Amino acid sequence: MRKLVIVALIVPLVALLASCNSGKKPAGTAKGDTASVAGDSISDSTVYGKVVDGGQSVLLLQTDAGDTIEYVLENEFGEPVRVQGGYNVGDRLAVVGYKVNGENIVRTAINLLSLQGQWTSLDKNFTIEEGGVVHSSVEAEKNPWTSWKILNGKLMLNRQAFDVVSLGADSLALEDSTGIYVYKRQK
Numbered sequence: 293m294r295k296l297v298i299v300a301l302i303v304p305l306v307a308l309l310a311s312c313n314s315g316k317k318p319a320g321t322a323k324g325d326t327a328s329v330a331g332d333s334i335s336d337s338t339v340y341g342k343v344v345d346g347g348q349s350v351l352l353l354q355t356d357a358g359d360t361i362e363y364v365l366e367n368e369f370g371e372p373v374r375v376q377g378g379y380n381v382g383d384r385l386a387v388v389g390y391k392v393n394g395e396n397i398v399r400t401a402i403n404l405l406s407l408q409g410q411w412t413s414l415d416k417n418f419t420i421e422e423g424g425v426v427h428s429s430v431e432a433e434k435n436p437w438t439s440w441k442i443l444n445g446k447l448m449l450n451r452q453a454f455d456v457v458s459l460g461a462d463s464l465a466l467e468d469s470t471g472i473y474v475y476k477r478q479k
Contacts (some may be wrong), residue, residue: 293309303394334444336444338386338443341361342354343383345381348470349366351398351401355358364395364396366397367397367399368397373398374401375398375402375403376401377402377407378460383403384403385403387400387401388444388464392414397407402445402456406461407447407456411476413476416430418430425439426439437449446464455468462476462477464475
């Protein structure tokens with residue numbers, strides 16, 4: 293009987309502790325941000341906004357929700373974190389961050405203005421446009437990309453997720469589980 297009482301007290305305590313940890317979200321995330329991928333609802337930890345100010349180690353982002361968040365561009369080990377595509381004041385960024393000792397640290401940041409444009413490789417030719425639209429110039433392509441978005445710091449082209457390995461003025465490197473793909477910007 294005594295063991296039954298102890299188990300009856302421990303089970304609710306464990307359930308309470310588990311529920312406390314399940315609600316953690318990355319820094320600056322608006323509650324309820326979700327996206328649907330292949331019919332599943334996935335929480336999006338990406339914060340979108342415009343750069344208000346910044347330097348080599350810190351950037352100030354005015355979010356779409358109207359908040360202003362200061363992000364540190366160094367991880368907890370003191371290593372610099374790059375904003376893919378660079379940034380200037382007024383540029384629109386997609387940022388995924390986390391908190392360490394009360395500071396918002398950038399895990400991933402992508403300049404959405406730099407991402408837009410016409411990209412080409414040996415077998416693909418596509419244009420990323422504002423508003424989530426992608427146009428493909430290769431008519432014979434089996435599954436052309438038609439849409440894009442950033443989801444949890446990854447570039448989603450249709451339902452295919454890519455890490456943005458590098459984004460520069462004239463090049464874009466994307467990686468998925470099958471490899472790295474490099475594209476050149478068409479002018």
